[in-house]
Amino acid sequence: MKDAMGDAPMRKIIHVDMDAFFASVEQRDDPALKGRPVAVGHASPRGVVAAASYEARRFGVRSAMPSSTALRKCPELLFVRPRFDVYRDVSRQIRNIFAGYTDLIEPLSLDEAYLDVTANWRGLPSATATAEEIRANIRAETGLTASAGISFNKFLAKLGSDQNKPDGQFVITPARAEAFIAALDIGRFHGVGPRTVARMHALGIFTGADLRGQSLALLQEQFGKSGAWYHGIARGRDDRPVSPDRVRKSSGSETTFAADLVDPLAIFDATARQADEVWEWCCKAGLYGRTVTVKVKYADFRLVTRSRTLSAAIEDHAALLRVSRELMSQLFPLRKPIRLLGVTMSNFNEPPSAEPRQLTFALE
Template sequence: MPDPVTRKIIHIDMDAFYASVEQRDEPTLRGRPVAVGSPAARGVVAAASYEARAFGVRSALPSITALRRCPDLVFVRPRFEVYKAVSRQIHAIFADYTDLIQPLSLDEAYLDVTANRAALPTAWATAKAIRARILAETGLNASAGISYNKFLAKLASDHRKPNGQFAVTPEMGAAWVETLPVSRFHGVGPVTAAKMKRLGIETGADLRARPLAFLEEHFGSSAGWYHAIARGEDHRPVNPDRVRKSSGSETTFDRDLIDPAEIEAGVLRMADDVWTWCEKAAAFGRTVTVKIKFGDFRQITRSRSHPAPVADHALLRQASLDLVRSIYPPETGIRLVGVTVSNFGGDGAALPLFDGS
C-alpha cells in the first residue's frame, strides 16, 4: 500500500572516504592515485581515490592487479581508528537534522528528514546543508541522493558523484528507474545481473515488462523485490536500530571444479571480498562459514567459531581455507563457493551497523 505520508529520505555517501581522509591528512597525496590497503602480493585494495579509479582501480581489487593497471599507484596502510573518528563527526552532524538515521557503514547512511527538524524549505536544501557542514567540519566531500524511498535515494546519490546531489521526485521515480541498467540496482549483484541479461533483462524497463510469475519462476523469493523496484516502489522505513548479523560473498564458477588450487583461489577471492566489507564497516565476527555447492546442486556448509573476533585478513583467509579443505577430496565437481563472517561482537550479539561509541 502507498505510504500515507510521502517520505523525504536522503542517502549520504562520502566520496572515496578512506582515500580522501588520507589525502586530507597528507598533502603530498593530493592529486595522486592513492589506494588504501597493502601492496603485498596477496593484498587487496580497500579503497581508491578518484585519481586511481580513472585507471580502473577499485575496492576489492587484488593489489597486484591494481599496480599493473596503475604503476604510479601509492599504497597507504589503513587507519581505521581515524576513519571511525571522522565517521562519528559526520554522524553528529546528521543528528542535528533527524533522529531517523540508518548507517550502512562508516561512510554512508540513510536519513529520514520528513519531520524537518531544521526547518529548511525542502529535503534538497537539507541535503545541501548537511554536505556543507561535513565539508566545513571534516574537510571532506559527500554526495547525496534525495527521494521518497530508500531504493531511489541510494541510486540518486551515485548519480552526481563526486561532490554532488540528485533528487528523484514521486512524479519521475518509476520512469527514471526504467532508464537505468539493472546492474546498478541495490540487491542485484553481478551474478544476478548476468542471469537477468541471459533472460533479456538489462534495464529497469526490461525488468518491469516481466510479470511477477516469470520473476518468481527464475528468482524465487527475491521476485517481489525486483517487481517492486522496477516500479520505483520501496516501503522500507529508515530504521535506526537495524543491525547486521553477517556479511558474506559467493561466486559461481564457469565450470565445476575439482582441482584444489582452483577451488581455493575462489574461496580466497570471497574471503577478500568479505574482508573489504569488514574493514570498511570496522566490524569483525567470530564465526567463519564456507558454503559449497556441488555440480548436482547439493549444498553443504562448514563453520568454525573463534574465541575472539577475526580481525586479521590473513586469519580470515586461513580459516576459510581450513574449512574448504575439510571436505577434500570433493565428492563431485564444485560449482559455487562462498565465505561468510557472522557472530559480531565479543559476546556473540549482532553488531550495530554504525559504531557510535
C-alpha cells in the same frame, strides 16, 4: 501527502555517501598524497584494495581488486596502510552531524547511511536543502566531501547519491521517478548483481523500462523470491523504513560456479575471492567477527559447512584468508565436485550506536 507511485504517505529520505572515504581521509591527512592515485590496502601479492582515490579510479583501480592487478593498471599507484581507528573516529563525527537532523539514521557502513528527514527538525524548506546543509557541515567539520541522493524511498535515494559524484547531490521526485527508472541500465539497480544482470540480459531485460514490461509471474518464475522485489523497484516501489536499530549479524559471499570445481588450486582461489569480498564489506562497515564459516554445496546438492570461532575478532585480511583456507582444507579429499562455495564472517563486535532527538516539507 501521498506517494505518487503508491498509497503510503510520502517519506523524505536522504542517502549520504562519502566520496572515496578511506582514500580521502588519507589524502586529507597527508598533503603529499593530494591529487595522486592512492589505494588504501597492502601491496603484497595477496593484498586487496580496500579503497581507491578518484585519481586511481581513472586508471580502472577499484575496491576489492587484487593489489597486483591495481599496480598493473596504475604503476604510479601509492599504497597506504589502512587506519581503521581513524576512519571510525571520522565516521562518528559524521553520525553526530546526522543526529542534529533526525533520529532515524540507518548506517550501512562507516561511509554511508540512510536518513529519514520526514520530521523536519530544522524547519528547512525542503529535503534537498537539508541534504545541502548536511553536506556543508560534513565538509566544514571533517574537511571531506559527501554526495547525497534525495527521494521518497530508500531504493531511489541510493541511486540518486551516485548520480553527481563526487561532491554532488541529486533529487528524484515522484513526478520524475518513472522516467528516471525507465532509462536506467539494469546493472545500476541496487540489489541486481552481475550474475543476475547476465540472466536478465538473456531475457532481453537491459533497462528499467524492460524490467517494468515483465509480469510478476515471469519474474518470480525466473528469480524466485527476488522476483517481487524486481517487479516493485521497476515501478519505484520500496516500502522499507529507515531502521536505526538495524543490526547486521553476518557478512557473507558465495558463488555458484558455471562448471563444478575439482582442482584444489581453483577451489582455494575461489575461497580467497569470497574471503576478499567479505573483508571489503567488513572494512567499510567497521565490523569484525570472531566466527568464520565456509559453506560448500556439492554437485549432488548436499550442503556442508565448517566453522571456527576465535577468542578475538579478526581484524586482519591475511587472518581471514588463512582461517578460510584451513576450514576448506578440512573437506579434502572431496567427496564430490563443488558447485557452490561461500565464506561468511559472523559474531561481530557491537557496532557504534547512533544518537537521538523532532515540523513537514518538500523533497525540493
